[in-house]
Amino acid sequence: GAVVSQHPSRVICKSGTSVKIECRSLDFQATTMFWYRQFPKQSLMLMATSNEGSKATYEQGVEKDKFLINHASLTLSTLTVTSAHPEDSSFYICSASIRSSGANVLTFGAGSRLTVL
């Protein structure tokens, strides 16, 4: 089945640094990927839609200059958290859309836990 791989699974960084998270579709091509963020004991929040070869579209309230998304190939999307601060500490999860039984189904990565000190 379709597999989405995320790396790194855990990252700790100092405040003010930038962190890049990679999301790869391993056995299929993904023209569209989605990035979510999840705070403790909360549900997933959609941050942005990553489109291969074009600019990402961001959900309302998500700073595009803070969360840089690049989707340079059909199998790779990256999320860069720029100038990270402790409030950016969260669980970041990517997903890719595949077609199944007439509908789009999202396959998710295992997530990346970011801790900003």
Place this chain on the structure above:
Amino acid sequence: DAKTTQPTSMDCAEGRAANLPCNHSTISGNEYVYWYRQIHSQGPQYIIHGLKNNETNEMASLIITEDRKSSTLILPHATLRDTAVYYCIVIPPANKFYFGSGTKLNVKP
């Protein structure tokens, strides 16, 4: 996208069937019903989806009422590893997935 209502939490005995309800009374004709689950500290896992007919796969069964205003996800023989938050999402094809609060299923020995 249709609004969904799920109970906050449910308990189920290990080995018994777990029946998770979802209300989606404003569903439109082209909207699919999807179920995902998230085990603690992992990415969400796709379970099943359907449009009108009941569906079954190796993980679960999805029962959609004839008027499509509600559905039930059935895990036929719940195990401790099925303890998770279960999300019901109703959207048209190609729309974005927004997650609600879901139902926390606690499977107890």
